[in-house]
Amino acid sequence: xxxxxxxxxxxxxxxxxxxxxxxxxxxxxRVHAVDGVSFTLDQGRVLGVVGESGCGKSVMALSLLGxxxxxxxxxxxxxxxxxxxxxxxxxxxQLEDVRGREIAMVFxxxxxxxxPTLSIGDQLMEPLRRHLDLSRQAARRRAxxxxxxxxxxxxxxxLDDYPHNYSGGMRQRVMIAIAVACRPKLLIADEPTTxxxxxxxxxxxxxxxxxxxxxxxALLLITHDMGVIAEMADDVLVMYAGQVVEHAPALELFDHPxxxxxxxxxxxxxxxxxVGAHKQHLAAIPGRPPSLLQPPAVxxxxxxxxxxxxxxxxxxxxxELREVRPSHFVRTFxxxxxxxxxxxxSA
Numbered sequence: 001x002x003x004x005x006x007x008x009x010x011x012x013x014x015x016x017x018x019x020x021x022x023x024x025x026x027x028x029x030r031v032h033a034v035d036g037v038s039f040t041l042d043q044g045r046v047l048g049v050v051g052e053s054g055c056g057k058s059v060m061a062l063s064l065l066g067x068x069x070x071x072x073x074x075x076x077x078x079x080x081x082x083x084x085x086x087x088x089x090x091x092x093x094q095l096e097d098v099r100g101r102e103i104a105m106v107f108x109x110x111x112x113x114x115x116p117t118l119s120i121g122d123q124l125m126e127p128l129r130r131h132l133d134l135s136r137q138a139a140r141r142r143a144x145x146x147x148x149x150x151x152x153x154x155x156x157x158x159l160d161d162y163p164h165n166y167s168g169g170m171r172q173r174v175m176i177a178i179a180v181a182c183r184p185k186l187l188i189a190d191e192p193t194t195x196x197x198x199x200x201x202x203x204x205x206x207x208x209x210x211x212x213x214x215x216x217x218a219l220l221l222i223t224h225d226m227g228v229i230a231e232m233a234d235d236v237l238v239m240y241a242g243q244v245v246e247h248a249p250a251l252e253l254f255d256h257p258x259x260x261x262x263x264x265x266x267x268x269x270x271x272x273x274x275v276g277a278h279k280q281h282l283a284a285i286p287g288r289p290p291s292l293l294q295p296p297a298v299x300x301x302x303x304x305x306x307x308x309x310x311x312x313x314x315x316x317x318x319x320e321l322r323e324v325r326p327s328h329f330v331r332t333f334x335x336x337x338x339x340x341x342x343x344x345x346s347a
Contacts, residue, residue: 012084013040014218015064015186020078022056022063025071032292033059033073035242038321043185046212046219048233048250050226050265054289056242057222058108061188064220065105066095082186101131104179106208108191110171114163120147120174121159124181131182146177150207169200173207180211187212188220193228205232226269230254238262241289241300244321248328258324258335260305261285299332307334 022034034056041047049057062068064080066087080087082103087095099105107113115123124143128134134142140159147155150173163171172192179187189208193201209232212219221232229236229250236253238246238261246259257263267283287304290296299305299314308314314333321331324338 011042013081014043014083015041015220016079016081017060017064018079018081020060020063020080021076022059022068022073023076024059024073026293029293032242032295034063035292035295036078037239037242037244038078039237039244039247041186041218041220043218044216046221046232046234047237048229048235049220049222049237049239050224050229051239052224052265052289054292055239057239058190060239061105061190061220061222064188065099065103066090066092067105097131100127100179100184101182102184103186103188104182104184105188105190106172106175106179106192108194110168110175110195111163113175114171116163119160119162120166124159124174124178127178127181142181146181147174149180149211150174150177152177168196169204172196172200172204176204176207176211180215180217183215184217186218186220188222190222191224192221193223193225208232226265238265241295242292243300243331244329245301245331246329247321248325248330252325252328256325256328256336258328258330258337259301259332260307260334261301263336264304301332305332305334307339 017040018038020034020037021032024031024033037056037060039047049060051057063075064087068074075088078088082098087098090098121140121143124146125136125139128139128142129136144155144159147158152158152170152173166174192208193204196204205228208219211217221228223229233250236246236248236250237244238259240261246253246257246262253262254266257266264283264285268285285304290300290303297318298316299308299319302308302314305314312333319331319333321329323329324335
């Protein structure tokens with residue numbers, strides 16, 4: 001059993017990712033975009049994946065569904081098992097049968113994800129006819145129901161509109177409707193509110209939460225927003241420079257962050273007092289992530305870590321992902337629980 005899997009799990013997880021490595025092939029060399037990522041996700045659970053831009057979150061999601069650009073990127077190692085079935089060895093047609101019907105994805109930018117030359121109705125009906133074999137008339141009725149489910153006013157009259165006739169928030173609701181059209185068991189949402197204003201973001205997240213609960217879907221929620229993670233996720237995967245650096249239940253992670261990078265992410269969140277004034281300045285993380293063309297063979301956060309010393313193992317070795325609290329895994333030689341214990345001994 002992989003290190004990030006609970007020893008108490010008895011049933012086969014809905015999604016099991018084991019040692020996933022995805023690389024891009026560029027003139028400058030191979031980019032190690034996803035480097036040994038492992039996790040499991042059970043039916044009905046929400047796993048939040050968080051990390052700064054470029055850490056590999058979106059590439060990992062595209063890898064799961066076989067959506068990597070051909071000849072430019074590939075999975076070079078690891079396994080992706082959905083409901084006990086290995087996805088990395090499926091052919092194109094077999095993967096197309098899985099996508100949309102059993103696993104669906106909501107992308108970051110609905111304007112580029114929706115086809116501007118097709119009506120909203122045609123794009124909603126396509127997965128219904130493809131996967132459920134509905135007649136055009138039955139698919140149209142179901143498409144209207146889906147627009148109503150995602151709270152598009154006047155659904156029957158808006159079905160023949162084109163994407164440019166919809167606002168950004170409405171387009172994202174359409175993308176969610178397309179994703180849940182066939183009631184998939186697993187929904188992947190990749191930064192679903194990035195291009196939306198704050199009030200629209202909240203309504204879209206509420207919609208995702210309600211649909212996830214109603215359909216009892218597993219949800220893989222990818223974001224850079226720790227606030228969204230706090231509201232939505234049951235468990236959290238923190239990624240840095242292509243690797244998982246922390247994996248824990250959401251409440252546990254916010255109460256007891258163990259990795260220095262997770263601590264830094266939480267310290268960078270704005271905090272306000274009861275009258276709305278900022279309590280402190282935002283804490284920026286110094287330095288930059290390492291190049292993934294030639295990632296270091298040591299701890300990838302060491303150059304930015306306040307606890308890394310010149311003779312520390314983190315400057316000469318790669319830390320393993322290890323359990324430091326029940327169901328709480330971290331990749332560092334300096335977890336908070338050991339730093340606190342060491343401080344107590346020295347005192």
